[in-house]
Amino acid sequence: MTTSPILLIFGAGPNSGQSVSRAFLNRGYKVALAARSVKESDNTKDQYHYPSDLTDPNSVVKAFERVNKDLGIPNVVVYNAGALTRTSAEDPLAISISDFNSTFNVNTVSVLVAAQQAILGFSKLPKEASKTFIYTGNILNEVTMAQLFDGGVGKAATAHMIEIAAGAYKDKGYKFYYADERKPDGSAIFRVNGDAHADQFLQLAEAKEQVYSRIPVPPENPLSLSLNDFQNSLNLHPTKANVAAQQAIAGFDKLPSSAPKTFIYTGNCLNTVANPGILDIGLGKSTAALIIETAADAYKDKGYNQVRFYYALKRAPNSAPAIFIDGEAHGKFFLELPEGKTQGHWSQTLVKGEGYKAFPYKRQ
Numbered sequence: 001m002t003t004s005p006i007l008l009i010f011g012a013g014p015n016s017g018q019s020v021s022r023a024f025l026n027r028g029y030k031v032a033l034a035a036r037s038v039k040e041s042d043n044t045k046d047q048y049h050y051p052s053d054l055t056d057p058n059s060v061v062k063a064f065e066r067v068n069k070d071l072g073i074p075n076v077v078v079y080n081a082g083a084l085t086r087t088s089a090e091d092p093l094a095i096s097i098s099d100f101n102s103t104f105n106v107n108t109v110s111v112l113v114a115a116q117q118a119i120l121g122f123s124k125l126p127k128e129a130s131k132t133f134i135y136t137g138n139i140l141n142e143v144t145m146a147q148l149f150d151g152g153v154g155k156a157a158t159a160h161m162i163e164i165a166a167g168a169y170k171d172k173g174y175k176f177y178y179a180d181e182r183k184p185d186g187s188a189i190f191r192v193n194g195d196a197h198a199d200q201f202l203q204l205a206e207a208k209e210q211v212y213s214r215i216p217v218p219p220e221n222p223l224s225l226s227l228n229d230f231q232n233s234l235n236l237h238p239t240k241a242n243v244a245a246q247q248a249i250a251g252f253d254k255l256p257s258s259a260p261k262t263f264i265y266t267g268n269c270l271n272t273v274a275n276p277g278i279l280d281i282g283l284g285k286s287t288a289a290l291i292i293e294t295a296a297d298a299y300k301d302k303g304y305n306q307v308r309f310y311y312a313l314k315r316a317p318n319s320a321p322a323i324f325i326d327g328e329a330h331g332k333f334f335l336e337l338p339e340g341k342t343q344g345h346w347s348q349t350l351v352k353g354e355g356y357k358a359f360p361y362k363r364q
């Protein structure tokens with residue numbers, strides 16, 4: 001038994017499974033790995049292995065029982081296993097019921113059992129413990145591909161379940177995520193980046209509340225967003241950024257006039273680049289950029305001459321959007337911004353290895 005936070009990963013394989021496990025171990029977690037081929041003989045004091053076949057949902061209950069006994073109650077559960085029976089695009093429904101059931105168990109039924117078990121555990125953890133359930137999805141909850149029919153049925157059903165859980169358990173502080181890596185143009189990726197998953201999962205696990213939720217936008221018809229979804233996507237980022245900036249100003253008012261005061265919003269290129277498949281994020285980033293630009297100008301002549309507002313983003317040296325941000329480079333960059341004597345340009349672009357680089361600010 002341990003007082004360290006505990007991560008349990010179902011479907012812990014060589015790619016995301018190993019990367020996620022390594023990242024959480026480095027952060028001081030004890031890690032439990034469940035998959036068919038893991039070996040108990042590989043157990044160490046911080047990492048336990050539970051051979052489990054997720055085509056049988058009972059294996060999930062057994063794994064939780066053993067983890068609870070060996071390590072304690074997991075506060076982060078990652079469900080990373082995925083299954084698929086390749087079907088013919090001309091006759092996808094010819095799949096055998098036994099194959100369909102087996103895939104559906106891995107992609108959905110065992111996930112439901114894992115979520116039930118996770119919730120049972122979360123309810124026994126101290127209030128202050130972060131409680132997170134992450135399911136590795138893909139694009140198939142939004143796009144149909146006949147040859148991947150049964151995999152898509154499972155991912156779509158589980159996305160539905162995760163969305164419902166994220167809303168239903170929000171007030172208890174339980175966070176639920178459907179994680180789906182995409183290419184910059186919004187299309188599917190076929191080999192996911194394990195280390196990027198690990199970074200993202202750590203951030204999701206450590207955030208105090210449900211921090212990020214996508215409103216699915218059909219790229220071929222982005223303006224079909226319902227009024228409700230449109231308003232929700234604006235509420236997600238810019239509304240909260242505006243509240244944070246208001247609170248920051250209220251605090252700055254109480255600081256000595258000589259103290260440097262800086263508000264930094266981490267943006268991306270979506271305030272200058274239109275991408276229909278991620279219109280919801282673009283709406284948020286563009287609105288936040290406008291708030292920052294307005295504040296940078298408005299407060300500099302109103303007795304807030306020490307106050308700076310920045311929209312910080314990262315780009316590749318050729319100005320192309322950077323997909324993965326570099327936490328350390330951002331840290332260094334964020335330290336430099338408050339140290340400048342006056343407000344610099346409100347939009348600050350970081351280029352890895354080069355620091356701040358002035359790109360002409362223009363809509364593309």
Ligand SMILES: NC(=O)c1ccc[n+]([C@@H]2O[C@H](COP(=O)([O-])OP(=O)(O)OC[C@H]3O[C@@H](n4cnc5c(N)ncnc54)[C@H](OP(=O)(O)O)[C@@H]3O)[C@@H](O)[C@H]2O)c1
Nearest residue numbers: 011013014015016017035036037053054081082138181189
């Ligand atoms: N965003 C995208 O477009 C995209 C693209 C590719 C994949 N994905 C998703 O990413 C996840 C996999 O990521 P990855 O490739 O990085 O995984 P990984 O960590 O390398 O491995 C996943 C592991 O799941 C385990 N697994 C599969 N079926 C299982 C079963 N019946 N019972 C127990 N464990 C099982 C396998 O281990 P054992 O053989 O030892 O059981 C496998 O090694 C899947 O959910 C997949 O759908 C998303």
